[in-house]
Amino acid sequence: MQQKTKLGINFGFRGWMLLIFEVTAFLLFQAFTNFPMNMLADFYGGAQLLSTLYTVGTLVGIVIQLILSGFIGKIKSVKTLTLVVGIITLLAALGVMVVPAGSFWLVCYFLVNVFSIIYGMFGIGIIIGQWFPTRKGVFMGIATFAFPICNGLMGPFAGVAFNGAYMAASHGLPNVFGAFLPFLIVGVVGWLIGLIFIKDYPEQVGCYRDNDKSFTKEKADAMLAAEIENKKTSVWKTGNALKSAQFWLVTIPMGTLLMCAVGMMTQTSRIIGSYPGLDFGTVMGMVMIFALIGSYVLGLIDGKFGTKTAITVSVIVMLLSGILGGIGNQSTTMISIILLAIFMGAGSNFTVSAAAQYWRREDFPSVFAVVNPIANIIQSLGPMMVAMTIGISVTVPFWVVAVIAVIALILILCFKPEKVKATDDKYRAAAGKPLDDALVGRK
Numbered sequence: 001m002q003q004k005t006k007l008g009i010n011f012g013f014r015g016w017m018l019l020i021f022e023v024t025a026f027l028l029f030q031a032f033t034n035f036p037m038n039m040l041a042d043f044y045g046g047a048q049l050l051s052t053l054y055t056v057g058t059l060v061g062i063v064i065q066l067i068l069s070g071f072i073g074k075i076k077s078v079k080t081l082t083l084v085v086g087i088i089t090l091l092a093a094l095g096v097m098v099v100p101a102g103s104f105w106l107v108c109y110f111l112v113n114v115f116s117i118i119y120g121m122f123g124i125g126i127i128i129g130q131w132f133p134t135r136k137g138v139f140m141g142i143a144t145f146a147f148p149i150c151n152g153l154m155g156p157f158a159g160v161a162f163n164g165a166y167m168a169a170s171h172g173l174p175n176v177f178g179a180f181l182p183f184l185i186v187g188v189v190g191w192l193i194g195l196i197f198i199k200d201y202p203e204q205v206g207c208y209r210d211n212d213k214s215f216t217k218e219k220a221d222a223m224l225a226a227e228i229e230n231k232k233t234s235v236w237k238t239g240n241a242l243k244s245a246q247f248w249l250v251t252i253p254m255g256t257l258l259m260c261a262v263g264m265m266t267q268t269s270r271i272i273g274s275y276p277g278l279d280f281g282t283v284m285g286m287v288m289i290f291a292l293i294g295s296y297v298l299g300l301i302d303g304k305f306g307t308k309t310a311i312t313v314s315v316i317v318m319l320l321s322g323i324l325g326g327i328g329n330q331s332t333t334m335i336s337i338i339l340l341a342i343f344m345g346a347g348s349n350f351t352v353s354a355a356a357q358y359w360r361r362e363d364f365p366s367v368f369a370v371v372n373p374i375a376n377i378i379q380s381l382g383p384m385m386v387a388m389t390i391g392i393s394v395t396v397p398f399w400v401v402a403v404i405a406v407i408a409l410i411l412i413l414c415f416k417p418e419k420v421k422a423t424d425d426k427y428r429a430a431a432g433k434p435l436d437d438a439l440v441g442r443k
Contacts, residue, residue, distance in 0.1 A: 009138060009142065010211060011132070011135075011139065011211050012207055012211040014197055014198065014202065014207055015131065015132070015139075015202075015207070015211050017193050017197035017198060018124075018128065018194075018197075018198050019139065019142060019143050020190060020193055021124060021190050021191075021193050021194040021197075021198055022124045022125075022128060022143045022146075023143055023145065023146040023190070024146075024186050024187055024189065024190020024191070024193070025086070025116075025119050025120030025124055025187070025190060026120050026143065026144065026146035026147060026150070026348070027146050027149070027150050027183055027186055027187065027190075028089060028090075028093060028116055028119070028120065028183060028184075028186075028187040028190075029116040029117060029119070029120045029121070030146065030147055030150040031150055031153075031157075031180065031183040032092075032093045032096055032109075032112045032116060032180070032183065033054060033112060033113050033116060034150075034151075034265060034266055035154065035157060035179075035180075036096065036109060037050045037051055037054060037266040037267075037387075038154065038265070038266050038268060038269050039154065039157065039158055039161060039269060040161070040174060040176065043101055043173065043174060044101050044105060044106070044109070045101075045106065047266075047267070047387050048384075048387050048388070049106075050109065050383075051266065051383035051384045051386075051387040052384060053106060053109055053110050053113065054113050054266075054380065054383050054384075055380045055381060055383065055384045056110070056113075057109075057110045057111070057112075057113025057114045058113055058114075058117055058376060058377075058379070058380035059377065059380055060114045061113065061114040061115065061117045061118050061373075061376070062117075062373040062374075062376050062377050062380070063373075064114070064118060065118060065122050065369060065372060065373035065376070066238065066369075066370070066373050068081075068122075068369060069238050069366065069369030069370050069373070072126070072365045072366055072369045074232060077200055078123060078126050078127055078130075078200055078365070079123075079127060079194070079198060079199060079200045081123060082119060082123030082124055082126075082127065082194070083191065083194060083195060085115050085118050085119045085123055086119045086123075086187075086191045086194070087191070088111070088115045089115040089119045089187070090187055090191065092108050092109075092111035092112035092114075092116075093112050093116075093180070093183075093184055093187065094184060095107075095111070095112075096108050096112055096176075096180065097176055097177045097180045097181070097184065098177060117376055121348070121351070121372055121376060122369070122372055122373070124194070125351065125352050125368060126364075126365050126368055126369070127198065127200060128140070128143075128352055129352055129356045129364045129365070129368055130200060130201055130209075130361075130364070131201070131202050131207075131209065131210075132210050132211075132356075133209060133210065133356050133361050134209075134210055134356070134357075135210045135211075136302075136349075136352050136353045136356045138299050138300065138302075138303045139299075140299060140302075140348070140352050140353060141295050141296050141297075141298060141299015141300065141302065141303075141349055142295075142296065142299065143349075144295045144299075144347075144348045144349055145292050145295055145296070147291065147295070147344055147348065148287060148288040148289075148290075148292050148295065148341060148344065149288060149292070150183075151265060151268075151284055151287050151288055151291065151341075151344075152284055152285055152287065152288025154268075154284050155280065155281035155284050155285070157179050157180075158179075158280075160175055160178050160179040161174040161175050161176060161178070161179035162174050162175075166178075201224055203220050203224040208220055233431070233433075234362060234365075234366040235363065235424070235427035235428055235430075235431050235433065236359060236363040236366045236367050236424075236427070237366060238366075238369075238370050240427060241366070241367055241370040241371075242370065244420075244423055245419075246358075246415060246416060246417075246419050246420050246423065247367075247370075247371070248411075249412065249414050249416075250307075250308070250311070250354050250358070250412065250415045251351075251354075251371050251374050251375055252378065252408065252411050253311050253315055253408040253411050253412040253415075254311060254347070254350045254351055254354065254371070254375045255375035255376070255377065255378025255379055256315075256318075256378060256404050256405070256407070256408040257311070257314055257315065257318060257343055257347035257350070257408070258347045258348065258375060258376070258378065258379035258382070259378045259379045259381055259382035259385070259404070260318055260322075260340075260382060260404060260405070261340065261343060261344040261347045261382075262379055262382045262383065263381075263382025263383050263384075263386040263397070264340055264382070264386055264397060264401065265340075265344065266382070266383045266386060267383075267386050267387065267390055267397070268280075268283075268284065268287075268337070270390060270394070271333070271337070271390075271394055272337075274394045275330040275333060277330050278330060278333070278334060283334070286337075286341070287337060287338070287340075287344075288341075290338045290341040290342050291341035291342065291344050293342070294317075294341060294342030294343060295344075295349070298310050298313065298314060298342075298343070298349065299349055301313060302349060302350070302353050306357065306417075307350055307353040307354045307357050307358070308412060308415055308417065310349070310350065310353070311350055311354075312409070312412050312413065314343040314347065314350075315343075315405055315408045315409045315412060316405075316409065317339050317342050317343045318339075318340075318343055318401060318404075318405040318408070319402055319405035319406065319409065320336075320339050321336045321337075321339035321340045321343075321398070321401060322336070322398045322399060322400070322401035322402025322403075322404075322405055323398075324336040324339065324398075325337070325340075325395065325397075325398030325401070326395050326399040326402060327395070328393075328394070328395040336398060351368065351371050351372045351375050352368065354371060355367045355368035355371050355372075356368075358417050358420045359420065359424070360424070363424075385397070385400060
């Protein structure tokens with residue numbers, strides 16, 4: 001058995017480049033899909049129209065992911081696919097910046113929703129699972145810092161977009177190009193980093209899985225060759241994943257975390273504006289701080305105690321956030337938003353973590369290619385759900401979050417990792433594959 005090494009956050013130079021690649025993709029996704037709904041909706045068709053486009057665009061992106069999942073093991077280079085999707089995302093983002101309000105702008109916004117989720121959540125997620133299969137919790141815990149950082153930048157974004165002198169000179173229109181420009185530049189830099197420094201597998205550039213140099217080069221190369229071959233005949237095809245009860249028990253809670261975090265964050269300006277004593281910039285600054293802490297701590301819990309435990313803790317925090325926000329006074333709402341921030345960043349950790357922890361390395365791309373889009377389907381309903389219920393009362397979305405959290409908590413507590421292994425053994429036996437290469441820990 002390979003001796004374990006305590007690697008901490010020593011990802012290696014190319015590992016850190018991969019992390020930056022993911023962070024920049026997350027920033028693109030968050031800024032160009034969230035900010036228009038939160039800050040610019042009045043100029044581009046209203047929150048309900050944009051939230052509908054967000055949902056439909058995300059669903060289209062998910063359909064594309066599900067189609068890709070059917071033959072992901074046969075794709076020669078996930079990196080190449082990811083870079084192509086990244087180019088489309090950047091072009092759609094540029095359209096959001098420069099196209100005036102109207103039908104063509106709505107098309108650009110729709111396309112950025114379709115492709116940004118495939119770029120950051122799907123393509124790069126598969127590459128991360130192939131580089132850091134057993135350290136994905138800590139890695140993604142840091143990568144998802146992007147979400148709270150982006151939310152923390154919403155105040156400066158608004159300051160640029162709604163600059164008084166600019167709006168006066170442009171007949172009351174916000175400075176959309178200037179406000180989005182830093183995010184586009186960051187996205188382009190990240191894409192170039194992916195192009196130059198990242199390969200599908202670390203062994204292709206002389207590196208090691210998990211940056212664990214205790215493997216000999218010969219052993220690492222032999223494992224890579226075997227894994228690439230085995231992926232072509234993965235027993236976890238889309239149909240097998242979808243008919244597994246354990247798949248649904250772990251995937252639905254992950255989706256609800258994303259659904260509630262993304263949905264609520266698209267209406268933070270309206271929620272905070274309902275309480276005169278709350279300052280938007282101050283609150284979003286606190287959201288950034290607590291989300292950074294939550295993302296890292298929940299990533300550590302994921303790595304030490306397992307993804308199921310980390311999801312359970314996150315769902316409990318979500319339940320408390322819903323209850324406190326539902327009370328409807330300034331103090332409890334402030335605490336509720338802070339709790340929302342704690343699980344917000346971590347919510348995007350778990351699709352990579354669960355697929356990498358509870359399934360074999362050779363099956364990770366096939367499983368992740370189904371886990372991620374299903375979780376994203378659930379996520380896509382969040383903005384629409386909040387936009388529809390917040391019109392009743394600012395507290396109603398919080399009570400919806402609380403109810404969803406109860407359902408998610410029941411499901412994740414019913415999830416049994418050992419049953420994943422039993423099903424895996426059954427499929428492998430039927431396919432004539434060996435059972436003795438045990439999966440990496442199923443905590």
